Every structure is written in structure tokens, then in C-alpha cells.
Amino acid sequence: MTVVLQWTTQIPPPFTAQYRRRFAENVHPDKIPLCHGIVSRRHSFAPLDRNEMNAVRILLLASVVLGLVLLCLNAPPRSEPAPAAFTHVVYWEKWSGYEAQAARAVVDTFNATIGKEQKIFVEYVPVANVDVKAQIAIVGGDPPDVVGLWQRNVSGFAAANALIPLDEIGDTDPVETMTIERLWNACKYHDELFAVPSTPATIALYWNRRLFADSAQALIDAGMDPSQAPRTLEELKRASEILSVRDDKNRLERMGYLPGTAGSFDWYWHTWPTWWGVTWTDPSTDRLDVARFDVVEAHRWVQSYTRDYGFKNVLDFESKLGAFGAPDNPFLTGEVVMVRQGPWMAHLLRRFKPDMDVGVAPFPTRSGEPIGFFEMDVLAIPRGAKNPQAAWTFVDWLYAGEPITISGYRELAPWLDGATLKDALGDTDQSELQLKPIEWLCWLHGKNSPLADLSDAFVKTHPNKGIDVHEFLARQTPAATLPPLPNWSELLSEYRAAYGEVWISDCDVQARFEKCQREIEALTKTCVARYLRWGVTYP
Amino acid sequence: MSATEREGRWLDVRATLWSTPWLVGGLVFVLAPLVTTILLSFCQFNGMRMPAFCGLENWYALFDDSVLGLTLANTSTFALLTLGLGTVVSLATAVALHHAKVGATWWRVCMLAPTMTPLVAVGIIWRWALNGEYGLVNNCLAWFGIDGPNWLLDANWTLPSVVLISLWGVGQSSLILLIGISDVPKTLQEAAKTDGASPIAQFRLITLPMIAPLILFNLLVDMLYVWQTFAVPYIMLPGGGPGRKCYFFTMYIYDMAFRYQRFGYACALCCVELLVVLIPLFIARMLIRRLPIVPHAL
Incomplete structure (x- = not known):
């Protein structure tokens, strides 16, 4: 028996009266191809x-009207x-939640004081993925006057x-x-200042004192x-072993410290070379090198x-x-006793x-000498901003403005x-x-102060009782931060991929980081070529 | 010009007018971006400086890009597994639904419901269901004494997990096949039955050939979706998960454009994706032409 099929690509005509009549006359409903109508009760x-x-028309119209009403x-309130x-x-x-409330309150203070005097009105606009959207707005010729970026964006945007x-x-x-000074310098690219710190933060160890006392x-x-x-x-390793708890099947119920997770609450894989006491760049060649003996050793330790x-067990x-x-x-649940986090933990x-x-x-570091790893949010003025002078007045006021009282912020604290x-x-x-x-x-964000002159009241009233440690790390220790490279995000992805394999598998660390280094060199080479075309020197 | 011709021409004009919004939309949102993408693939563009013509530099760079190779391999494996399994599962469910005696309508609704769920919600639900310790899947496996793997954290299991999740959306394909199966003339099956054909033979010799064009249609549409898989793995396995085993092609394009500001290169990658999708489409078109088709056989 040979069964032969029909496959039609005929485009359905509009269902005008004439066409409906022709359909009714010429085509049996059961033979009309799939796309010519809707499913009837007979499944044809x-x-x-x-x-x-x-x-259908009424339904469509009602949907549109309902959609508009709901919209x-x-x-959102204007x-x-x-x-x-x-x-x-x-x-x-970029901020949302309590961070956005804090920023809005500070902006309101500006508008009510110096803004009123100088006839400047700052409109605070919360924007998700602000770096991507700012980039599109800048190339589109309609950027904001001030944009709150991440430190890692500064080099790329400046270049x-x-x-x-x-x-x-x-x-x-x-x-x-x-x-x-170190925060200020981190806002520069090729010795030119492109941003100022808004809310800096240093990374510290948060530890559960009760669980320490229990053991x-x-x-x-x-x-x-x-x-x-x-x-x-x-x-850290010894304490972690003591504080970790296993059940009768030897499965972990509690861990002293986890050097990585799949990203749920540890964003700082890239700080690991810092704690080992090595830098991203090779001091002898001044180029990014993750296949060096020390860097590889640092990650062997993690593995x-x-x-x-x-x-x-760890997975x-x-x-x-x-x-x-x-x-x-x-x-918070006590499943992990020590974590690597920033000062915002206080709010949590x-x-x-x-x-x-x-x-x-x-x-903790390899030598025992504390190292201050910092990252920060920054304020910048995009190319094409309509009111750069007024924007600078606002940024300048944040630092140089007269001290203000808490009365306006009481409910936020x-x-x-x-x-x-x-x-x-x-x-x-x-x-x-x-x-x-x-x-x-x-203070309202629960982060470090960028001011060199740290006020006593800032520390004593800060929501984070351990802010003195964060401030110490920001000021009085050897410092480390992100390398000022315009393609840092791309390089970091390669590093994270390598770390992600090393910390949780038995792979060959040396080989994995050599591969990572090759990727980094290839990406750097492409980046150098790109920047040369624009006449910009890659750092 | 006769009255019939005039009426026909007027109908053509009306049809064109009715199609205008679609045509304009197609020009503005499909054709223009397509042309721009192709042009930008020959430029160096970071989204902020003006595009600078760089000839074939982006295209040459494709051959040196090891991450591109990784994403192509991942996506191809994912596509093959998903399309293969998806076709088998959708066909099986369509046949089961066709023979369902009780609550057939409800089963159909249940099949279609997952396709109406927002992708973000799908990602979150599956993240919970595939949790290595508390997940629904491993708990079900435990009933049979199977110690389930750590689906989303073990590098060996992340890709199978995403394939499993992709089967979540087979309802749509199943319904299309169900309609095809329902439209197979009963007379043919009865004749075959009279000739002594078993149910399996009836399915193999009558139903399957008659719904073959629909299976092919499903495969083509699903292939387009599979090659563009983005939201669920991006939510569930940021950066492609352990070992970047789920770092798919579209995720790489997104990262290149919006995270690394390499729009020119991302456009070259988009062109590669277009080619990768077009080649099977042309093959499918040739296959369709070779199918033994007789008009009005249905």
C-alpha cells in the first residue's frame, strides 16, 4: 500500500466573504491544511x-483595552x-532596594539645599544593567548627565x-x-581621572563567634x-576542619569555610591570588600572567x-x-562558619x-599580614552629557558639601x-x-567611607559593627584591587572558568592555568589590535 | 478589464494593504537589523565609538577562537540530544493522547501549559527540581533506590540536565503531531486492520508516513529554538556552569556584545549562527521536495 501525502505551503488568503464562499464551495473542511483556521471540535x-x-475581534479588543488599563x-510614579x-x-x-532609597534621600537633600540655590535639579533614575544601558545611551547620543558605574567599567569606558x-x-x-589615595588612583585611566568613588568596600572575613565558642x-x-x-x-584550613561537621555517612552538614561556590553567595574568586600574596601581573614583565609558579601554587592550595x-561531598x-x-x-543558617564578604553583610x-x-x-593570607582588597562603585560623567558642569556640581557637593544632619534619613536608619x-x-x-x-x-549603604579623614561618628554609628576592620583594610594595609584593563571582564571570565574547574575537580592545575594564560594572551592580543585602530594604547 | 479581473485586482490591493504592517515590521525589525549585522561584522565596534571598518578581521578571528569551538560543540550536542529526544517524546505523547479515553481535553491542556510558563519561572522551578540534595527529581529517583547525581553542579551532568529541561516544552510539538494523527483517515487504518496489520505495523506504515511532514516541520521549528537557547541556561547556569559545559552559542554572542563590548565580533558570530541554521533548513527543503506527495491524498 502506498500512502502519499500532501504538503502545502500555500499562503491563506484573507477571509473575506468571497474567499469564505470559495472555500465553502471548493474545499471540504476536513481537507483544509493546518494553518488555514482554528482547531474545531472534530480536530480538523x-x-x-x-x-x-x-x-475573536471582541476578544482581541478586550485584551488590548485590558492591557492598557493595567498598564x-x-x-511607575513619575x-x-x-x-x-x-x-x-x-x-x-544601578542600585535598588535600600541602596536606592539611600541615594534618593541624598539626592533630595541636594535638591533642597545647594541645588535650590544654584538652580540645579538632579533626577535620580534607578537603572538595571546600568553599564550596558549607559553604553547604548552614549552611542545613541542621549546619555544621562551622571552615571553610577562599577569600578571595573572605568577603563573600558574611558578607553x-x-x-x-x-x-x-x-x-x-x-x-x-x-x-x-588608592581609591582615587583606581578611578584613573592613563593618568586621567574619569570617575570618583561613590561607595567603596573592602573584603573581610565574617565568622560566626558562637560556633567558634562551641568548638x-x-x-x-x-x-x-x-x-x-x-x-x-x-x-583557616585547620579551623575549618575542626568546625566542619559530618553526619554518620560522612556527608558534610556544616563547613568551616568554602573557597568557592557555584556563584550563589561568593563573588570573589578573583581575589584568591591576593590572599596568597601574589599579584595578577608579573612584576618582572608587568604583564598579566596566571601561569606563574606562585599563582598556580595558590590555586593548588584551593584544590x-x-x-x-x-x-x-563538597558538591x-x-x-x-x-x-x-x-x-x-x-x-546566617550556620551551615558555613566563615565567609569572605563585604561590609554590606551588616544589612543582611x-x-x-x-x-x-x-x-x-x-x-587570612599566606603570610598572616592583612591585605586590603577593595572594589567600589563610582560616579562618572558620560561623553555627550547635556549638563556636565551641573553634574560636576552635584558630584563635588557629595564630597565638599557642608555636613548634614540625620533628621532627613532617620527612617532609613x-x-x-x-x-x-x-x-x-x-x-x-x-x-x-x-x-x-x-x-x-x-553609611546608609553599610559600606566604607572614601574620605581620607574618617570621622569617629561614622564608625561608631555605622550599621556594620565591624566597619573599623573594613576601614583599616582600606587605609593601612598593602592594597589590591582590579587591574585597570579595558577588557578586564573578558579576562575575568577566563579566570573564573579556570577557577571553577580547579576548586571542585582533580584537574591538572598547572595545565588548566596555562590554558587560561593562552586564552588571556589571545584576548589581549586582539584587544591591543582593536585599540591600536582607534589610536588608544592598551595599558 | 473584466469585472472578475477588477475584483481580483482590488482583492490583491486589499491583501497588500492588510499585509503592510507586517511588511513594514519585517523591513524595520528583521531586514534592516540583518543587513546592519552583516555590515557590522566587517567593522570594529564597541557600542561607544563609531564603527571602524576592519575588513575580514572579525571573520579571521573566528578561526582562532577556542571558546567559539566550545560553544559550537556544546550547542550541537545539545541540539542533537534535544531534537532526538524531543521528537521521540512528543510522538509518544501524541500517540498516547490520541488513544486516551478519559480526560483527553485535560491532558492536552496539561501538555500545553508548560509552554505558557515564563522562562524565568521555568528556570527557577527546574533549579529547585534538579537540586542535588533536596530536588524533586533525585527524591523520585531515591524511591527506586537510585542515588541521583548532582545535576547542576557536577560538570558531567549539567548538559543532560538542560536537555531534560528542554523536554518541558514538547507539548506544542505533541499537539501538532496529535492533530496530524487525528487527521489520518480512519478508512486507511481499517483497511490495513482488515488486511491483518498489527497496531505497530499500522503506526509504522500508515500513521508515521502521513505525519512525516509534521515531524519534519517540528524538527525545523525546534531546531531554530534550540540554536537560540538562552534564557533558561543563562539563569540556571551563569557562565555556562561547571566546566562551561552549558555555555551555548547565543550566550556567547550576548556576552561578546553586551559584557565585553565587542559588537563587531558578536555580529560575525550572529552571521555564523545564521549560516548554521540555514544549512539544515535548505537540506530540509530538499527533503520536503523529495517526499512522495500527491495532492489531495488526505
């Missing part, structure tokens, strides 16, 4: 009659329009001629003298002080650390862990576990009780906490 296809067509009901005769400064920022050097707009010297005797037996965090990587627990354990910004964050602790006894210490305030103010004449605008921003 038939053209729509007038009533059905009307029903109107859920439209920000307050700039008063007439005021210069309108548009400020795009692409997308930011205005701040020295071309205003006098940056006063701000420079107020700012921590006090074992820690003492191992030669450690249970009231102190580990100082060296070897101490051996996980191997001791069993790779599968199974990791499956149980919750997300960072949730109550089941493994540090206050929100989900205010009674937790947490210690903050410099992250519920942790600040009378006793803490009294202690912070001491014998001064002040009745209210006064900080510079940039300090308020960082």
Missing part, C-alpha cells in the same frame, strides 16, 4: 464564520519634574572615549585631597584562639583544600545552600538574624538608637549626627 480545521470572527494602573529655569541633571544609578575626563569639567583637586576546646587543642579569627591560610573534604553540600540575599543564606544580618554573634576580621548616638556624639555640642553627603551615602 475550518475557516471562521462571521460570528466566530466577531468573537495605566501599574505605571519623578518630580524639574522646576522651570532649573538645570536638569539626570543621574542613572572607548565614552567618559569625560573630570579635570576638563571642574577643579578636582579639593576632592582629591579629601579622598583615600573552643578543639580549637585550643589545635593551637588556636577561639576568640580570634584565623590569620593565615593554614589556620587540595576541597580535595581533603572530597569533591563530591552535595553546596546543593543544600541557599541564596545570598535570603534568610537561608548559609552563613540586621534584616534576617539581628542577634547573631558575628566577628569581622581581615581575610532604624538601628541608630539614642544610646549609640550619644556615645558617638560624646562631648560635642551637636545633638544630631552630622556627616558629609558622601559619608551618608556610604
Whole structure:
């Protein structure tokens, strides 16, 4: 028996009356190809009659009307329009949640004070993926006047001629003298200043003091002080082994420390060479080299650390862990005793576990000498901004503006009780906490201050009780940060891919990092060629 | 010009007018971006400086790009597994639904429901279902005494996990096949039955050949989707997951364009994707022409 099929690609004509008639006359409904109608109850296809067509039209119209109504009901509130005769400064920022509230409050203060005097109105616009959108806005010729980027964006944007050097707009010297030098330098590209720090942060070790106390005797037996965090990587490893708990099947129930996770709450894989005491660049050649003996050794240590627990065991354990910004964050639940994090941890602790006894210490290093690894958010003025001078006035005010009191921010700082305030103010004449605008921003975010002159009140009233450690790391230790490379994100992806394999598998570390180095060199070579075409020197 | 011709011409004009929005949309949102993409693939463009013509540099760079090789291998493996398994599963479910005696309508709704779920929600649900410790899948496997793998964290299991997730959307293909199966004339099957054909023989010799064009159609449409797989793996396995085993071609294009600002190179990659998708489409077109077709056989 031979069965022969029909396959039609005929485009259906519009269902006008004439066509419907022709269909009815010429084609049996069961023979009309699939795309010519809708499924009937007989599972075959038939053209729509007038009533059905009307029903479809009504349905479509109702959907459109309903959609428009819902859109109107859920439209985001329009920000307050700039008063007439005021210069309108548009400020795009990446923050959301409490961070956005803080930034908005500071912007409101500007608008109500110096902005009013100088007839400048700053409009705060929260923007997700701000780097990507700013890039599109800049090339489209309609960028914001101020944009809040990440430090890692500065080199790439500057090399692409997308930011205005701040020295071309205003006098940056006063701000420079107020700012921590290393933060200021990290905002430069080829010795030109393209941004200023907005909210910096250093990375520290957060440790669960209660769990340390619970294992006090074992820690003492191992030669450690249970009231102190580990100082060296070897101490970290020893403490972790003691603090880790396994069930009767030898499966991990708690880990002292995890040198990596699949990304749920550890964003700092790239800091690992820093704790080992090595730099990304080879000091002898001044080029990025991850296949060097020291860098490879650093990662061999990571691999051996996980191997001791069993790779599968660690993977199974990791499956149980919750997300960072949730109550089941493994540090809050006690599943992980020590974590590598920034000062914003204070907000997470206050929100989900205010009674937790947490210690903050410099992250352990190989030598035991603390190293301050910092990263920061920055403010920049894009090329093509309509009001760069007014934008600079706002940025300058954040640093140079008169100290302002907490009265406008009281509801954003519920942790600040009378006793803490009294202690912070001491014998001064002040009745209210006064900080510079940039300090308020960082204080409300729970991050470090970028100011070289750190005020006592900032530290004493800060939401993070361990901010003194973060500030120490930002100022008084050898510092490390991201290399100022325009293609850093691309290189970092290669590094993360290598680290992701090394920390959780038995691969050959040397070979993996040699492969990573080859990728990095190929990417760098392409980048150099690209920049040469634009007449820009790759760092 | 006769009245019939005038009426025909007027109908043509009306048809063109009705098609205008689609044509304009096609020009603005399909053709123009396509041409721009091809042009930009010969330029160095980072999204911020003006594009600079660089000849075939981006195209030469494709041959030196080891990550491109990785993503092509990953995507091809994923496509083969997904299309193969997807076809078998959708065909099996279509046959099962065709013979379902109870609640056939509800089963159909259930089959289609997953395709209406937002992709982000799908990613989150599956992330939970495939959790190595608490996940639904491993708990079900545990009933049979199987110690399930760590689906999303073990480099050896991430790709099979994403293939498994992709089967979540076979409902649409199943329904198309179901309609095809329902339209197979009963007379043919009855005749075969009378001649002594077993149910398997009936399926193999009558149903399968008659729905072959639909299977081919499903394969082509699914292939387009599979090659563009992005949202679910991007949400579930950022950066491609352990060992970058799920770093797919479209994810790489996105990263190149929006994370690394290499729009020119990303455009060259888009052209490669277009070619990779077009070649099987041409092969399929040739296959369709060779299918033994007799008009009105249905």
C-alpha cells in the first residue's frame, strides 16, 4: 500500500466573504491544511464564520483595552519634574532596594539645599544593567548627565572615549585631597581621572563567634584562639576542619569555610591570588600572567583544600545552600562558619538574624599580614552629557558639601538608637549626627567611607559593627584591587572558568592555568589590535 | 478589464494593504537589523565609538577562537540530544493522547501549559527540581533506590540536565503531531486492520508516513529554538556552569556584545549562527521536495 501525502505551503488568503464562499464551495473542511483556521471540535480545521470572527475581534479588543488599563494602573510614579529655569541633571544609578532609597534621600537633600540655590535639579533614575544601558545611551547620543558605574567599567569606558575626563569639567583637586589615595588612583585611566568613588568596600572575613565558642576546646587543642579569627591560610584550613561537621555517612552538614561556590553567595574568586600574596601581573614583565609558579601554587592550595573534604561531598553540600540575599543564606543558617564578604553583610544580618554573634576580621593570607582588597562603585560623567558642569556640581557637593544632619534619613536608619548616638556624639555640642553627603551615602549603604579623614561618628554609628576592620583594610594595609584593563571582564571570565574547574575537580592545575594564560594572551592580543585602530594604547 | 479581473485586482490591493504592517515590521525589525549585522561584522565596534571598518578581521578571528569551538560543540550536542529526544517524546505523547479515553481535553491542556510558563519561572522551578540534595527529581529517583547525581553542579551532568529541561516544552510539538494523527483517515487504518496489520505495523506504515511532514516541520521549528537557547541556561547556569559545559552559542554572542563590548565580533558570530541554521533548513527543503506527495491524498 502506498500512502502519499500532501504538503502545502500555500499562503491563506484573507477571509473575506468571497474567499469564505470559495472555500465553502471548493474545499471540504476536513481537507483544509493546518494553518488555514482554528482547531474545531472534530480536530480538523475550518475557516471562521462571521460570528466566530466577531468573537475573536471582541476578544482581541478586550485584551488590548485590558492591557492598557493595567498598564495605566501599574505605571511607575513619575519623578518630580524639574522646576522651570532649573538645570536638569539626570543621574542613572544601578542600585535598588535600600541602596536606592539611600541615594534618593541624598539626592533630595541636594535638591533642597545647594541645588535650590544654584538652580540645579538632579533626577535620580534607578537603572538595571546600568553599564550596558549607559553604553547604548552614549552611542545613541542621549546619555544621562551622571552615571553610577562599577569600578571595573572605568577603563573600558574611558578607553572607548565614552567618559569625560573630570579635570576638563571642574577643579578636582579639593576632592582629591579629601579622598583615600588608592581609591582615587583606581578611578584613573592613563593618568586621567574619569570617575570618583561613590561607595567603596573592602573584603573581610565574617565568622560566626558562637560556633567558634562551641568548638573552643578543639580549637585550643589545635593551637588556636577561639576568640580570634584565623590569620593565615593554614589556620583557616585547620579551623575549618575542626568546625566542619559530618553526619554518620560522612556527608558534610556544616563547613568551616568554602573557597568557592557555584556563584550563589561568593563573588570573589578573583581575589584568591591576593590572599596568597601574589599579584595578577608579573612584576618582572608587568604583564598579566596566571601561569606563574606562585599563582598556580595558590590555586593548588584551593584544590587540595576541597580535595581533603572530597569533591563530591563538597558538591552535595553546596546543593543544600541557599541564596545570598535570603534568610537561608548559609552563613546566617550556620551551615558555613566563615565567609569572605563585604561590609554590606551588616544589612543582611540586621534584616534576617539581628542577634547573631558575628566577628569581622581581615581575610587570612599566606603570610598572616592583612591585605586590603577593595572594589567600589563610582560616579562618572558620560561623553555627550547635556549638563556636565551641573553634574560636576552635584558630584563635588557629595564630597565638599557642608555636613548634614540625620533628621532627613532617620527612617532609613532604624538601628541608630539614642544610646549609640550619644556615645558617638560624646562631648560635642551637636545633638544630631552630622556627616558629609558622601559619608551618608556610604553609611546608609553599610559600606566604607572614601574620605581620607574618617570621622569617629561614622564608625561608631555605622550599621556594620565591624566597619573599623573594613576601614583599616582600606587605609593601612598593602592594597589590591582590579587591574585597570579595558577588557578586564573578558579576562575575568577566563579566570573564573579556570577557577571553577580547579576548586571542585582533580584537574591538572598547572595545565588548566596555562590554558587560561593562552586564552588571556589571545584576548589581549586582539584587544591591543582593536585599540591600536582607534589610536588608544592598551595599558 | 473584466469585472472578475477588477475584483481580483482590488482583492490583491486589499491583501497588500492588510499585509503592510507586517511588511513594514519585517523591513524595520528583521531586514534592516540583518543587513546592519552583516555590515557590522566587517567593522570594529564597541557600542561607544563609531564603527571602524576592519575588513575580514572579525571573520579571521573566528578561526582562532577556542571558546567559539566550545560553544559550537556544546550547542550541537545539545541540539542533537534535544531534537532526538524531543521528537521521540512528543510522538509518544501524541500517540498516547490520541488513544486516551478519559480526560483527553485535560491532558492536552496539561501538555500545553508548560509552554505558557515564563522562562524565568521555568528556570527557577527546574533549579529547585534538579537540586542535588533536596530536588524533586533525585527524591523520585531515591524511591527506586537510585542515588541521583548532582545535576547542576557536577560538570558531567549539567548538559543532560538542560536537555531534560528542554523536554518541558514538547507539548506544542505533541499537539501538532496529535492533530496530524487525528487527521489520518480512519478508512486507511481499517483497511490495513482488515488486511491483518498489527497496531505497530499500522503506526509504522500508515500513521508515521502521513505525519512525516509534521515531524519534519517540528524538527525545523525546534531546531531554530534550540540554536537560540538562552534564557533558561543563562539563569540556571551563569557562565555556562561547571566546566562551561552549558555555555551555548547565543550566550556567547550576548556576552561578546553586551559584557565585553565587542559588537563587531558578536555580529560575525550572529552571521555564523545564521549560516548554521540555514544549512539544515535548505537540506530540509530538499527533503520536503523529495517526499512522495500527491495532492489531495488526505
